Amino acid sequence: MRNKNIISAGPRKFLFKKKGQSRNVFCSMICLTLAAIVLGGIVAAHPKKSIRVLIVTGMDIDAHHWRETTLAAMKELSNDPRIHVDTLTDIYQLGSVNLDRYDVLYLNFNNWGKPDPDTKAENNLKQFVANGGGLVIVHFASGSFESWPEYIKLAGKVWDRKNTHDPRGPFRVEIVDSLHPVTKGMTSYDTDDELYICLTGNEPVHLLARAKSVITGTYHPMAFTLTYKKGRIFHTALGHDARAIHVPGTAELIRRGVAWAAG
Numbered sequence: 001m002r003n004k005n006i007i008s009a010g011p012r013k014f015l016f017k018k019k020g021q022s023r024n025v026f027c028s029m030i031c032l033t034l035a036a037i038v039l040g041g042i043v044a045a046h047p048k049k050s051i052r053v054l055i056v057t058g059m060d061i062d063a064h065h066w067r068e069t070t071l072a073a074m075k076e077l078s079n080d081p082r083i084h085v086d087t088l089t090d091i092y093q094l095g096s097v098n099l100d101r102y103d104v105l106y107l108n109f110n111n112w113g114k115p116d117p118d119t120k121a122e123n124n125l126k127q128f129v130a131n132g133g134g135l136v137i138v139h140f141a142s143g144s145f146e147s148w149p150e151y152i153k154l155a156g157k158v159w160d161r162k163n164t165h166d167p168r169g170p171f172r173v174e175i176v177d178s179l180h181p182v183t184k185g186m187t188s189y190d191t192d193d194e195l196y197i198c199l200t201g202n203e204p205v206h207l208l209a210r211a212k213s214v215i216t217g218t219y220h221p222m223a224f225t226l227t228y229k230k231g232r233i234f235h236t237a238l239g240h241d242a243r244a245i246h247v248p249g250t251a252e253l254i255r256r257g258v259a260w261a262a263g
Contacts, residue, residue: 049082050082050083050084051080051082051083051084051103051104051258051259051262052084052086052101052102052103052104053077053083053084053085053086053102053103053104053105053106053258053262054085054086054087054088054097054099054101054102054104054105054106055070055073055074055085055086055087055088055106055108056087056088056091056094056105056106056107056108056109057069057070057087057088057089057091057108057109058088058089058090058091058109059091059109059110059111059114060109060110060140061110061112061113061140064110064139064140064240064241065241065242066108066109068241068242069108069138069139069239069241069242069245070087070108071242072241072242072245072246073085073106073108073138073239073245073254074087075246076245076246076251076254076255077254077255077258079251079255080255080258080259082259083255083258083259086102091109091111091117091121092117092118092121094117094121094124094125095117095118095120095121095122095123095124096120097124099124099125099127099128099133100128102128102133103133103134103261103262103263104133104134104135104136104258104261104262105125105128105129105133105134105135105136106136106138106258107135107136107137107138107141107144108138108139108141109141109144110140110141110143110144111144111145112140112143112144112146116144116145116146116147116148117145122145122148122150125154126150126154126228128231129154129228129229129230129231129233130228130229130230130231131229131230131231132230132231132263133231134231134232134233134234134258134260134261134262134263135154135228135231135232135233135234135261136233136234136235136254136257136258136261137154137155137233137234137235137236138235138236138238138239138254139194139196139236139237139238139239139240140159141155142155142157142158142159142196142198142199142235142237143158143159143161146161152201152203153203153228154228154233155201155203155233155235156201156203156205156224156226156233156235157199157200157201157203157205157221157224157235158199158200158201159198159199159200160198160199160200162198163197163198164196164197164198165194165195165196165197165198166194166195166197166213166214166215167214168192168193168194168240169192170190170191170192171190171191171193171195171211171212171214172188172189172190172191172211172212173188173189173190173191173209173210173211173222173238173249173250174188174209174210174211174212174219175187175188175189175208175209176207176208176209176210177206177207177208180206180208180225181256181260182208182223182225182234182253182256182257182260183208183209183223183253183256186249186252186253189247189248189249190249191238191244191247191249191250192243192244192247193238193239193240193244193247193250194240194244195211195213195214195220195222195237196220196222196237197213197215197216197220199220199221199237203226204226205221205224205225205226205235206224206225206226207221207223207224208222208223208224208225208253209221209222209223209224209236209253210222220237221237222236222237222238223235223236223237223238223253223257225257225260232260232261232262232263233261234257234258234260234261236250236253236254236257238250238253238254239254
């Protein structure tokens with residue numbers, strides 16, 4: 001039975017109206033196709049693999065409006081026609097969801113002050129990534145799962161439980177690796193967001209983007225990747241609210257991060 005807490009956006013459905021074709025036209029198409037194959041030409045592009053994403057959401061601190069950021073993420077992800085999104089709005093059901101149906105889990109919540117999901121949920125998430133599933137961690141999801149010792153290995157860097165961020169406002173996101181598949185061809189851009197100065201951890205990560213804090217005077221990671229066994233993880237500190245997610249550069253980072261995590 002389908003989990004009632006999972007809301008499926010479903011793939012777009014296209015209706016094609018059949019039109020009559022003469023036998024001669026049909027035969028001509030077959031001949032052209034065979035000729036192209038003989039000549040080694042490409043007849044038609046193969047359909048691209050779909051990417052099934054489960055956004056795990058449903059709670060956050062008062063300063064973060066999870067409904068709005070979830071809708072913003074769904075809108076921006078829909079600009080990649082391969083991506084199809086479901087949402088899980090009860091993080092405590094994470095242990096009972098069949099994650100094999102998905103290519104990527106997208107964490108868009110924080111349960112600060114609330115219990116972590118149980119060991120079954122923890123093992124379900126870890127096993128999903130270890131077996132090759134993709135994981136995307138956005139903004140304050142870095143502060144989730146405080147009691148899970150393995151979470152820092154999945155997230156790469158987590159909230160240090162002491163620091164927070166610069167005052168909300170404009171800053172420059174610097175792309176530091178323009179060759180990585182996530183950021184290939186991207187250039188540095190301006191955003192209006194929260195610049196996190198609170199991430200800590202010694203896991204080996206591949207830095208993609210950074211920004212300079214007005215509080216610390218130093219650079220802090222805004223986006224990076226890492227691996228966990230067979231799985232790929234994309235983590236961005238950006239995305240405080242819907243307006244920040246809709247910044248074109250940030251939207252592109254998230255969209256590409258999801259596709260990369262899916263493999």
